[in-house]
Amino acid sequence: MPITAEIRKQLLSLLGAKPKRGAAPGASSSQPVLISEGTCPVCSEDVVFVAHHPHLRDHFRCASCGSIPRERALMATLESYFPEWRDRVIHESSPGDHGASRRLARECHGYIASHYLPGVASGRLVGAVRSENLQDLSFADASIDLHVTQDVIEHVFHPAQVFREIARTLKPGGAHVFTVPLVRRHEASRARARLSDDGRIVHLEPPEYHGNPTVEEGSLVTMDWGFDICRHIFEASGLFTHVVQIDDLSRGIRAQYIEVLVTVKPAVSGAPVGA
Numbered sequence: 001m002p003i004t005a006e007i008r009k010q011l012l013s014l015l016g017a018k019p020k021r022g023a024a025p026g027a028s029s030s031q032p033v034l035i036s037e038g039t040c041p042v043c044s045e046d047v048v049f050v051a052h053h054p055h056l057r058d059h060f061r062c063a064s065c066g067s068i069p070r071e072r073a074l075m076a077t078l079e080s081y082f083p084e085w086r087d088r089v090i091h092e093s094s095p096g097d098h099g100a101s102r103r104l105a106r107e108c109h110g111y112i113a114s115h116y117l118p119g120v121a122s123g124r125l126v127g128a129v130r131s132e133n134l135q136d137l138s139f140a141d142a143s144i145d146l147h148v149t150q151d152v153i154e155h156v157f158h159p160a161q162v163f164r165e166i167a168r169t170l171k172p173g174g175a176h177v178f179t180v181p182l183v184r185r186h187e188a189s190r191a192r193a194r195l196s197d198d199g200r201i202v203h204l205e206p207p208e209y210h211g212n213p214t215v216e217e218g219s220l221v222t223m224d225w226g227f228d229i230c231r232h233i234f235e236a237s238g239l240f241t242h243v244v245q246i247d248d249l250s251r252g253i254r255a256q257y258i259e260v261l262v263t264v265k266p267a268v269s270g271a272p273v274g275a
C-alpha cells in the first residue's frame with residue numbers, strides 16, 4: 001500500500017502522541033511496541049495501527065477509529081461469512097458506543113441493540129435502551145439473522161440457556177458471530193462463579209472483572225472458556241461452531257485471544273437446529 005499523505009500525517013502524529021484511548025498504567029507514550037499500516041475492517045480507511053503497550057488485545061488501536069484487534073477480526077469475519085449483513089436483522093447484546101458496534105448501528109438498517117438490565121423484562125425499553133436477557137430473549141422463534149456479542153459470553157451464569165435461546169431465535173441460515181476470550185485454549189472450560197439456589201454469587205475462583213461502562217465495578221467473569229466451548233454450544237443447541245483465527249497485520253489483526261466464533265444455524269429445512 002502506498003504511503004498516502006493521510007497515513008504520513010497519522011504516523012507523524014503517532015510517533016509523538018499518546019494512544020487515543022485506554023492507555024495502560026505505565027504505558028510509554030513515546031515508543032510504540034507495534035506499528036503497522038493497513039486497511040481497517042472497522043472504519044474501512046487506510047490507516048496506521050499502533051500499540052503503546054504489549055497487551056495488544058486492548059491496546060493495538062486504529063489511529064482513525066480507535067478500534068481494537070478483536071473488533072477488526074469480528075468485522076472481517078462478518079464481511080467474509082455474511083457480506084450482505086447490512087440488509088439483515090442483527091441483534092447485538094451489550095454493544096459498545098464505538099468501533100464495530102457503531103459501524104453495525106450506522107450501516108445495518110435492521111440493527112437492534114440491547115443491554116442486560118437486571119429486573120427489567122426482556123423487550124422492555126428503559127428510555128431508549130432495550131432490555132434483553134440472553135437467557136430469556138423476547139424475540140420470536142427464527143426472527144434474527146445475526147446475533148452479535150463481543151466479549152459477553154464469559155459473563156453469563158447459564159451459558160447453555162443462552163446458546164439455546166440464540167439457536168431458537170436465529171433464522172435458518174443465520175448465525176451467532178461473537179468474540180469471547182478462549183483463555184483456557186485446549187484445557188477444559190472452567191466456571192469461575194455460579195449462582196446459588198437463592199440467587200447469591202458463589203465464587204469458585206478469585207473474582208475477576210472486565211470493564212463495563214454501565215456497571216461501576218465491571219462485569220464479573222463467570223467462565224474461563226477454552227476451545228471446547230464448541231462442544232458446550234453443540235450439546236446445548238445442536239449447532240456447530242466455526243472458530244476463525246486471523247493474524248493479518250495488513251488489517252491490524254494481531255493479538256492473543258481474538259478468535260471469532262460463528263455458530264451457524266443450517267439453512268436447509270429439516271436439518272437439526274437444536275432444542
Ligand SMILES: [Zn+2]
Binds near residue numbers: 041047
Ligand atoms: Zn479503523
